[in-house]
Each structure stands twice: as C-alpha cells, then as structure tokens.
Amino acid sequence: MNPTSANKKKYLSKARTVIRAEADAVHHQLKHLNRDFWNACTMISSCPGRVVVMGIGKSGLIGRKMVATLSSTGTPSFFMHPVETMHGDLGMLMRGDIVMALSYSGETAELNTVLPHLKKIGISLIAITARPHSRLGKAADVIIRCSVPREACPYNIVPTSSSMGMQALGDTLALVVMDMKGFNREDFAHLHPGGTLGRKLTLTVQDLMHTGALNPTVREHTKVRDAILIMTRCRLGATNVVDSRGMLTGFFTDGDLRRHVQTDPHILKRPIGSVMTKNPCSVQPSMLAVDAAALIKSHRFDNIPVVDKKGRSVGIIDERDLMAAGIV
Numbered sequence: 001m002n003p004t005s006a007n008k009k010k011y012l013s014k015a016r017t018v019i020r021a022e023a024d025a026v027h028h029q030l031k032h033l034n035r036d037f038w039n040a041c042t043m044i045s046s047c048p049g050r051v052v053v054m055g056i057g058k059s060g061l062i063g064r065k066m067v068a069t070l071s072s073t074g075t076p077s078f079f080m081h082p083v084e085t086m087h088g089d090l091g092m093l094m095r096g097d098i099v100m101a102l103s104y105s106g107e108t109a110e111l112n113t114v115l116p117h118l119k120k121i122g123i124s125l126i127a128i129t130a131r132p133h134s135r136l137g138k139a140a141d142v143i144i145r146c147s148v149p150r151e152a153c154p155y156n157i158v159p160t161s162s163s164m165g166m167q168a169l170g171d172t173l174a175l176v177v178m179d180m181k182g183f184n185r186e187d188f189a190h191l192h193p194g195g196t197l198g199r200k201l202t203l204t205v206q207d208l209m210h211t212g213a214l215n216p217t218v219r220e221h222t223k224v225r226d227a228i229l230i231m232t233r234c235r236l237g238a239t240n241v242v243d244s245r246g247m248l249t250g251f252f253t254d255g256d257l258r259r260h261v262q263t264d265p266h267i268l269k270r271p272i273g274s275v276m277t278k279n280p281c282s283v284q285p286s287m288l289a290v291d292a293a294a295l296i297k298s299h300r301f302d303n304i305p306v307v308d309k310k311g312r313s314v315g316i317i318d319e320r321d322l323m324a325a326g327i328v
Contacts, residue, residue, distance in 0.1 A: 025161035025164050033172070036142055040173060041177055049097035050076045051067075052123075054099060054101045056103070066102075066167075066170035073174055073188070082113070093123055097123055101128070103128075104129060104159065119139075130145065132145060200326075200327060201290070204289055205288075220249060222241075224275065225269070236318055240313040240316060241273065242313050245312070248280070252272055252276045256276070283295065285308070289317075
C-alpha cells in the first residue's frame with residue numbers, strides 16, 4: 001500500500017469516528033427528555049412574550065439557529081448577545097419574556113453577568129447546560145440538561161459532540177412546542193411566503209392555470225382537425241371538451257391523437273366527442289399547486305383540466321407551468 005492510500009484509509013477512518021461520536025452525542029440526549037424538558041416546553045408554549053436566546057461562542061451560534069427554528073414554527077424569538085445586553089439591550093426585554101441561556105459549562109462569565117438583572121425585570125430563565133450546579137444552573141427556573149460522554153475532538157477540547165447535542169435539544173424543543181401550539185402547514189405557509197417552501201405552501205391551481213383565451217375549449221361536436229388548431233394556438237397539447245352549459249365532459253390530448261392516428265385514418269374528420277377521454281380527472285382552482293403536481297405525476301399526465309365546484313370548465317394547468325414556478 002503506497003503512502004497516499006495509507007493516509008486515505010487513516011483519515012477516512014478518523015472521519016467515521018467523528019460522525020459516530022456526534023451521532024452518539026445526539027442519541028445521548030434522549031436521557032435528558034424528562035420532567036425538566038417538559039416544563040421548559042410548557043413554559044415556552046404558554047409564553048405571552050418572546051423567547052430570547054443568549055449564548056457566547058459556539059453556544060451563541062447554536063442559539064441563533066434555535067431562534068430561526070422557533071420563529072419559523074410559531075414562537076416569536078430573537079437572539080441577544082450577553083455583552084450587548086449589559087450595554088443597553090437589556091431595554092429590549094419586558095415582563096412576560098423568557099430567556100433561554102446556553103452554556104455547556106454553565107460558567108460563561110459574560111452570560112452569568114446578565115443573570116441578576118433578568119430577575120429584577122421578572123424574566124423567567126431556562127438554562128441549557130451540562131452542569132446543573134453551575135452558576136447558570138442555580139439561577140435558572142428550569143434546566144435542560146445537555147451532556148455528552150466526550151467531544152469528538154481527540155483531545156476532548158473542541159466543542160463538537162456537545163454542540164451537536166445542544167443543537168438536537170434545541171430542535172426537539174422547538175418542534176415539540178410547535179406541536180403543542182397546533183402549528184400546521186397553513187401557519188407555516190403564512191410565515192414562509194418567499195422561496196420554494198413558500199411557493200409550495202401558498203400557490204394554488206388558480207395562480208398558475210390557463211384561463212380565457214389561453215384555455216383551449218371545444219364542444220363535443222367539434223371535428224378533431226378543428227380541435228387540433230385550437231390546441232396548437234394555445235400551445236398546451238390538450239383541450240377541454242364541454243357541453244352546451246360549459247360543463248366538462250371530456251379531455252383530449254396530443255397523446256390521444258397519436259394513438260388514434262395509428263388505427264383510424266379518418267380520425268381528423270370525427271367529432272371529438274367520439275374519441276375524447278370521458279369524465280376525465282380534474283382539479284379545482286383552490287387546490288394547492290403542489291397537490292395538483294402530485295396528481296399529475298402519479299397519473300403521468302402532462303396537464304389536467306380545472307373545473308369549478310359545479311363541474312364547469314374554467315382552465316387547464318400544465319406541468320411546465322408547475323416546473324417554472326418551482327413546484328416540481
């Protein structure tokens with residue numbers, strides 16, 4: 001084995017050791033999901049104010065991620081740097097808020113300096129720490145224990161496994177509180193109007209469907225050749241077929257045309273009602289576009305007719321429009 005191969009084997013083995021150590025650290029947090037954890041969940045779920053997260057260094061970075069998760073799942077939250085708190089930001093806190101302080105050792109000087117002032121305001125304190133008897137632990141109303149067997153670092157120094165454990169507890173706390181509050185997909189859509197997630201949870205069929213002059217529609221007696229001209233003009237490769245009341249009775253696609261041409265030389269002269277797909281699958285304008293996309297995918301359609309609650313044809317939604325909107 002040449003030196004390069006030896007090094008590759010050595011360092012890949014090291015990489016696997018790190019992953020296993022951090023996975024073990026996350027699994028170790030199961031023992032900390034106890035009454036104290038539950039008390040923290042109930043405090044946050046019933047909090048009339050905001051959850052203010054504090055931490056220094058790696059704990060501060062994890063705290064910022066916790067804030068993002070809490071805020072996006074229905075719990076108003078923001079991060080406050082402990083040092084800035086002592087230089088005016090204390091005025092951002094108000095009675096009814098909860099401070100969640102993160103410190104693995106529980107002895108972070110910059111953080112502990114803030115603690116007496118929180119009590120004066122009447123702020124409840126949740127501590128996430130490995131040492132319940134630390135200064136932070138003793139000051140807290142509720143302690144979420146966060147300890148790990150050892151760091152993934154070979155010298156047991158660099159915050160690695162402990163960071164993963166703390167992050168896992170933060171995610172768990174946020175998602176349990178989310179469930180306790182009954183936060184659902186519609187609520188999530190309200191807080192995420194932008195980006196792919198927002199589009200998937202807010203865009204409806206009505207937002208993307210072809211209507212009016214761009215909605216190819218023919219009557220049952222229309223000849224296939226004339227229907228093809230309308231399909232071509234609208235560039236959808238399909239047309240709705242309706243009766244005299246505008247009710248959808250069928251659907252005809254270029255795929256149907258190709259199949260019939262192989263067996264019927266007179267297909268172009270026939271009324272479309274004799275070759276259309278009767279009682280086709282359809283969707284309503286209020287359906288989420290992502291659900292319509294799932295229906296199109298499961299049936300291997302290129303497009304699908306849109307009808308109102310009475311079954312009248314109002315449009316067509318095409319797979320290409322769903323793709324352009326980032327839905328699929």
